[in-house]
Structure formats: structure tokens, C-alpha cells
Amino acid sequence: MGKIICISSQKGGVGKTITAVNLSTALAIAEKKTLLLDMDFQGHATGAITAEGKKGEKGIYDALTRTIPVAETIKGSEIEYLKLIPADIRLLGVEHDLRSHNDREHILDRLLNDIRKEFDFIIIDSPPSFSFLSVNGIIAADFLVLPLQCEYFALESLGQFFTVFRGLKKKYKARTEIGGILLNMFDPHEALSVRIAGEVMKSFNGMVYRSVIPRCRGIKESACHGKSIILTDISSDGSKGFISLAREIIGTMYCNEE
Ligand SMILES: Nc1ncnc2c1ncn2[C@@H]1O[C@H](COP(=O)(O)OP(=O)(O)OP(=O)(O)O)[C@@H](O)[C@H]1O
Numbered sequence: 001m002g003k004i005i006c007i008s009s010q011k012g013g014v015g016k017t018i019t020a021v022n023l024s025t026a027l028a029i030a031e032k033k034t035l036l037l038d039m040d041f042q043g044h045a046t047g048a049i050t051a052e053g054k055k056g057e058k059g060i061y062d063a064l065t066r067t068i069p070v071a072e073t074i075k076g077s078e079i080e081y082l083k084l085i086p087a088d089i090r091l092l093g094v095e096h097d098l099r100s101h102n103d104r105e106h107i108l109d110r111l112l113n114d115i116r117k118e119f120d121f122i123i124i125d126s127p128p129s130f131s132f133l134s135v136n137g138i139i140a141a142d143f144l145v146l147p148l149q150c151e152y153f154a155l156e157s158l159g160q161f162f163t164v165f166r167g168l169k170k171k172y173k174a175r176t177e178i179g180g181i182l183l184n185m186f187d188p189h190e191a192l193s194v195r196i197a198g199e200v201m202k203s204f205n206g207m208v209y210r211s212v213i214p215r216c217r218g219i220k221e222s223a224c225h226g227k228s229i230i231l232t233d234i235s236s237d238g239s240k241g242f243i244s245l246a247r248e249i250i251g252t253m254y255c256n257e258e
């Protein structure tokens with residue numbers, strides 16, 4: 001059974017999409033069958049894998065609204081082991097479209113049950129806030145990866161996340177666990193970045209991934225060209241960070257199964 005990982009944060013711009021795209025790519029080049037599921041109406045993960053989005057393409061909206069089976073929304077990518085379920089702007093109205101649906105928060109959980117055996121990992125990119133789409137992603141996941149930008153209010157925002165997460169887990173009887181906190185956009189030459197990283201590691205001891213993603217211009221540039229930095233510059237510090245994260249996550253999976 002594939003592991004389902006949701007990249008979550010109620011904060012915008014902390015690196016959820018960058019993490020989803022690059023972690024998926026790193027897992028796929030390690031020959032793990034990986035599905036990147038874009039749950040964000042902005043479609044940024046879709047754009048970061050396929051430079052030119054195809055108009056009228058089926059995606060997660062069609063599966064959520066049961067127009068077509070979820071398996072028929074899965075697309076290939078330029079990496080053999082990496083598949084994608086695209087998102088588009090129609091997702092913005094999906095909560096309204098499903099308003100009369102019972103148990104709406106578990107729709108994605110049920111959909112992924114139909115396809116998870118086909119994959120080693122399913123990585124969900126979710127929008128910021130605790131919207132209908134993000135909550136569906138959290139409830140469908142086995143565990144969460146929480147990217148954190150090393151700047152002011154990082155600790156407060158993590159605390160808020162955990163409070164809401166505990167409430168959601170209880171209310172919806174979710175199996176979801178916290179996988180770990182991922183320090184992103186870390187700059188070892190910036191005093192604030194170093195201080196916040198230290199505070200997070202102290203306060204959330206044992207919950208922070210050892211892998212750290214540095215601030216790296218190539219990460220941003222490669223995403224704009226519809227590619228992971230792992231494909232454009234494998235020896236960059238950004239690539240090394242995500243490859244290390246993939247190794248850490250694969251390592252915990254095998255430890256847990258023993
Ligand atoms: N490690 C990094 N180094 C350099 N730039 C980064 C890094 N991580 C993220 N970025 C850039 O920061 C911006 C925000 O990242 P991203 O889109 O992944 O955040 P997000 O959490 O998905 O945002 P949203 O909440 O809007 O979906 C993007 O321009 C991205 O390219």
C-alpha cells in the first residue's frame with residue numbers, strides 16, 4: 001500500500017508546492033512509484049511538472065465531482081516513475097459544487113483508496129489555510145510534512161497548526177500523523193534564519209527532519225520552467241536537500257515496516 005503524504009501549512013508561500021514537486025521527483029528518481037496530486041486551484045504543482053498546462057485536461061476536480069474515475073485523471077511525466085493528477089481553477093468552486101454531498105471531508109480519502117496500491121508514495125500539494133481542499137488532503141494522508149520558513153512567527157504558526165490539526169483529527173477520526181517539520185529557505189549566513197531554526201529544533205525536538213532546504217535561486221527558476229531543480233541542477237544544494245529528505249522519508253518507511 002502506498003504511503004500518502006500531504007504537504008501542509010496554513011501559511012502561504014512557505015514552500016508547500018516546491019516541497020511537493022521536488023520531494024516527488026526525488027522519490028521517483030529513486031525508482032519509487034510516485035503520484036503527485038495537485039489539490040490547489042492555483043495549479044502551481046501542475047505547472048511545475050508540465051510547463052505548458054493543457055486546456056480542457058481532466059484533473060482532480062473531475063474525480064472529486066465523480067465525472068470520471070480518479071484513475072483516468074492520472075497523467076505521465078518526463079520521469080518514468082512520476083505521475084501527476086493535475087489541478088485547475090475549477091477547484092475554486094468545488095466546495096460549492098459538493099455542498100449537498102454527505103461526509104465531504106472524506107471524499108479524497110475514499111478516492112485515493114482506489115489507487116494507492118498502484119504507488120509507493122502519493123504526495124499531495126495543498127493550498128494555504130484550512131479550506132475544504134486542505135482538510136480533504138490532511139484527512140486522506142497517512143502523515144504530514146510541514147514546511148516552515150525560518151522567519152518571525154514561525155513558532156506561533158506551528159503552534160496554531162497543531163491546535164487545529166488535533167481538532168480535525170478528532171472530529172473526523174483521521175489516522176493522520178505528523179511526519180515532520182521541514183526547515184525551508186534556510187540561510188546559514190542570516191542570523192534570524194539560524195536563530196529561528198534553533199528555536200524550532202528546541203521546541204519541537206524529534207519532530208524536525210534532519211534534512212534542511214536552503215534558500216536557493218535555482219529552485220525558483222527551475223519551477224518557472226516546469227521542472228524540478230533535481231532535473232536542472234542535481235549537484236545544487238537545493239537538490240541535495242530534497243534528495244536527503246526523500247532518503248529520510250524512505251528510511252522511516254522501512255524502519256516502520258520492520
Ligand atoms: N528553498 C527555496 N529557495 C528559494 N526559493 C524558494 C524556496 N522554497 C520556495 N521558494 C520560492 O518561494 C515562493 C513560495 O514557494 P511555494 O509556491 O512553494 O509556496 P507555497 O507554500 O506552495 O505557497 P501557496 O501557499 O501560495 O501555495 C515561490 O516563488 C518559490 O519558488
Ligand SMILES: [Mg+2]
Nearest residue numbers: 016017040044
Ligand atoms: Mg503552493
